Amino acid sequence: MTTGTHRITRTSTPPRKLMALGAGILGTSLALSACSGTTAPGASSAGAAASVAPASSITEIDYFTDATSSDAFKKVLDTCSAQTGVTIQRQSLPLKELLPKVLQGASSGTMPDLAFVDNVNVQQLAETGALTPVDDYGFDLSGYVKGIVDATTLDGKNYGVSPAINTLALFYNKKMFADAGLTPPTTWDELKKDAAALTSGSRYGFAVSAPASEEGTWQFLPFFWSNGGDLTKLTDAPSVEALTYLTSFVKDGSMSQSVVNWAQADVADQFIAGNAAMMINGPWNISKIDKSGKVEYGIIPIPTPKAGQDPVVPLGGEVGVIPATGGATQAAAAEVLKCMTADAQMLEWAQGNTRIAPRGSTATEEIKALPVLAPFATTVKTARARTTGLGAKYPVISQALWTAIQSALTGAQSPEAALQAAQQSVG
Amino acid sequence: MTRVMARSGRAQVPTLTAQETASPAPHRGSGERRAWVHTAIGVVILAVLLFPLYWMINASFQASGALLKPEPSYFPTSFTLDGYRSTFATQGGNVVTSLVVSLGTVVITLLLATPAAYALAKLRVPGRTSLMLVVITVQMIPGIVMANALYIVFARLGLIDNYLGLMLADATTAVPFAILIMRAFMQDIPQEIMEAARIDGAGELGVFRSIILPMSRNSIITAGLFAFLHGWSDFLFAVTLTTGSAFTPVTVGIYRFMGAQTADWNGVMATATVASIPAVFLLILAQKYIAAGITGGAVKE
């Protein structure tokens, strides 16, 4: 390599070059962090929203990406854009990418003026201070399902208004039931027996969705809550009973172990293909099942531990929130959101997307047109929001719970041990 | 001696044949037959390796859920072109967008990485090792962290929904890789050739242009190929640095068929199939150039 003579002419040594690099990085980043990290631009104008003239154009973001939902949503947006005179610049992203985008916007002061997020995220977003309370804009929330208002309320202030909600129910294959001479179940015992009776060959009696994501927790909550389970007390008897119950389906072979890998969409596919006689799922599948034309199905409320009880189901659905982006844009966003949650638009969106209208009276109208949604509309009235009383703690509990569900369903741990591990990880 | 000979490239000559005998002049007929045997084996290898791809195309022609049978249908018996129809209708422009972005990524990457690779391989630049270590290390930064940070900066600079911005962002995945690959290949270029050129009066730039570049053609094309593929298949930067109001790369366009609760797998598969076609053409083209080998004759034996 180098000889002694050459070394004289070297003018810099590696450490020095490293230092130069380090200085460059430090300098760039210091400069950038000095520029970014601005404080909330519109924070002080929340109260002044009512008196500011609305802007003529707003930016919007939502998670309705697939063609059907996207087109239905666009129709509502167009109607409201025409009605309010506000141009809406729309962006739709998959839900997984939506939150990072909103957070990036928060960092750089470029949040959208109107955002539709999953109700599970509202309290957390509100906690950051980035959202403005909807009370400031004079929304009329009378007749709204209590659950969804709970979901969006933090410290006594309401931070979002929902255009549509949904929940879970039991779908069953009418033909398979008729062939087996069974009636649809209403209690846990009946569900167990029916599932066992309907399992034959490559067909399973029952299917739920239990992946390593929020969907896993969401699908388990009807069983968990209906049995009296409490998300802050994962190791109590009602919680363990509920998980033991669900695990027993896999144990006796009436539910496939593959459910730990199925998203709700996959479960619906299995149901349509005739591989599952019953499934827990939501109203968004109705159009898919109808289109396939393969299954004659019925929908009933999820069976409860004992006869005569009402199931306690989790509340799902999107919520429109108004980030603090300045008085004018906030006012405009509020106008648009008010239009979107007016009876006519709410009805159009809920029907177009096969979800439930959150306002009781509108829901009743909706059921007249789509009677198949009746079971959902009834149960959603008493549905519970997942983040109630938990706020930002919910994601941690949810992750612990879905891990425990998977652990129990795959036989890696007993339900009791799994829930104990879950409670430990929550701390 | 072996090393020197190794570096004088040769074009158009088969490098290895496992069954070649020592006989100098194989009978032409048996040689041809043997070649087709290789082709047949090659096709079998391809069939096995690409089976999942076949499965995807199979799925894209069938109604959704048709594959969910204990004995799945290996051939599309229920044929439907719905997926492809909706794909062509909506994704055509996105394919062009992705092409533009990918080609831009290639240009940027090669412009930056080729001279740098040469400098790291051949020129005695102090701090070489540290720079290489940095280049290796920065590839580990999680994509989402890069996306978050770049978003903040780009938003400030107005580079959102901007072709150049996206190309520069995609190049972050390609440049370190290109530097390392080309450097590894350029190392083997014999010093004597460069010295000879310098003695002949060529300046450094001349050496670079007339010796290094032609002799590195393989690695440049390989690096360019990967830069193209990085730009083409990038999703994270595409989703972060665009708002859907200006242009949409095809990786993001695929979400037209996937929603929060539903997925039209026909459409998804069809999009993936259609989107792969331009890239396949480019691959075939690029492979031809790589197969041609380094231009020989630089070092006389």
Next chain:
Amino acid sequence: MATIDRTGVRGRDMRSRTHRREYLVGLAFGVPAAVYVVAFFGYPLFYNVLMGFQNYTPRSFYTGEAPFVGLANYQTVISSPTFWPAVWHTAVFTVGSIVFQFAIGLGLALYFARRFPLSGLLRAMLLLPWLLPLIVSSAIWRWMYDKDYGVVNALLKLVPGVHAGVPWLTQGRWALVAIIIANIWIGIPFNMVILHGGLQGISADIYEAAKLDGAGSWQRFRYMTWPLLKPVTLVVLMLGLVYTIKVFDVIMGLTGGGPANQTQTLTTWSYQYSFQLFKFGPGAAVSNLLIVAATLGGLLYLRSLRRSGGAR
């Protein structure tokens, strides 16, 4: 600028001038890339390292406040019951993937290096797994792996003696194997292309000479191809290491890190911390550990380069 040794022989003088010129040219050639790397990676790297020492929550995105907590995040991460399993899974996943990706890639590169009809086309088509969007690849493999309705088990059951399907994605041990296989499939083209390029750089003449000397094909490979391929092999393995540790979409798409964290790698775990639990501090801590791991890998690479006489 005068050299220090005034009485130096003219040769030394010329050499030093050449070296200076080389140095300046080297700088000029390297500066654009260096500027680009510092500009585009400097801030994210700094941001991530800093975040590892902060209590960073969604609130921090909005207000910019993120209290400094020293090594608390690292303590949380390392003392978590998921840590060592994640490290193990990452190690198994990485080694398993790279070994087979490289071996199969090399095999294919060697095989397709010959010229036979359609070899170019076939070789190009072997790149297709790399081209597919990862969303699509992971969805395909997920269906293929379904225990009851997947084609992998359907094909396996055709083998005499195999009665039950393998619980590919539902049992921890199998799930890890499943994601490794899928990752190998995706990574073969990468290895094959680069190794193919490397093989093309080896002259055929030396093989001719060796054959005339009576060397068999295995000997030709072991004593000629393999050593000559060393620089390319090293870079492929090192890049393979970096890319495999980073693998995220495949694992998330196939198992989500489950069932019950049994396929959780450090990368997926970092994502879970940041975007499912919204604890960005520990998330950054985990990814910083990965950056350290990659740096160590890089140091190893550079050392083996120096040893093989590569870095002149």
